[in-house]
Amino acid sequence: MPNIVAIVGRPNVGKSTLFNRITETRQAIVDEVAGVTRDRHYGKGTWNGVEFSLIDTGGYIQGSDDVFEGEIRRQVQIAIDESSALLFVVDVNEGVTDYDKEVAKIIRKSKGKKVLLVANKVDNHERAAYAADFYQLGLGEVYTVSAINGSGTGDLLDALVKILPPEEKALNDIELPRIAIVGRPNVGKSSLTNALLGEERNIVTPIAGTTRDTINSRYTKFGYDFWLIDTAGMRKKAKVH
Incomplete structure (x- = not known):
């Protein structure tokens, strides 16, 4: 079976846009309104001959009593548990938020899980400089991308396929x-x-x-x-x- 990669992060940071960019589809609904994605959404990615399954998850919010947000938290945890690697997406325009710190805390509890920290919405050099703030999350290298126009996604995928474990040959799904x-x-x-x-x-x-x-x-x-x-x-x- 192909490796599984989960895209996680708080609401409205561009997870579904990145999912659509990597899978080269428009499977996931994209909207400026936070909370559009609820369920785990699966797709297929290929880079440099390496295939993997990609999961788009709903925005993670800790401590909410909303029925959907409680279910979303559970779905996100399931996606983290079943994945080989994580793409943790943050929004460079808003900087580090308390919700980002909560997601980082959840990821650290998943011992041994490989994670790439993705600063999204980096559309110019000035915004790229702001991405340095996310090093405080303690998750290593920060990859700057603009999911909406594709810049930086090549470097991100280069790094991703390097950390994925070797996979068994699977039936062409x-x-x-x-x-x-x-x-x-x-x-x-x-x-x-x-x-x-x-x-x-x-x-x-x-x-x-x-x-x-x-x-x-x-x-x-x-x-x-x-x-x-x-x-x-x-x-x-x-x-x-």
Whole structure:
């Protein structure tokens, strides 16, 4: 199986934009509103002949009573636990925040986990200088990138593939069957996905519209191997008078 790399960080630092940049897709929804990504979102990256699975996670917020943010924290921890390496994304425009420090603390508790600290939104030389502030997090080298235009991502990926352990040759997952679970909001699509996978893969709440992205999950039980796709609820178009 390919190595797994998780993208983590507080809300609205550009994790989904970086995910889309590395996977060369637009799988993850990107919005200026914080908290758009909720579930773990999987994609595939390739660099210099090295393949890896990439996970986009929701923004980590410690101490919130919000039902979604509590579930997001759990999803982020699961992603950290199952990954071979982490891309910890921070926002150079806002500098080091208390939330960044909380995420850094979580990462340090994951002993032996390889991590690259990524200062995003570095669109010019002046902002690159500000990235030095993030050395105080104590996570080593700071990689400056602009996920929205791609600058710096080549150097980041060079460093990433060097720290990934050798992988076993795996079946080309592009050729695997893809099965979608569809239906209107709040009928239990995510609950069914979780039941089939045997884990709390997707966030489930009684609130309609909990799932926002299309979530891809690899199913490898009982001799089967395919992609299971949990979709956002289909809504009837409103009539315009």
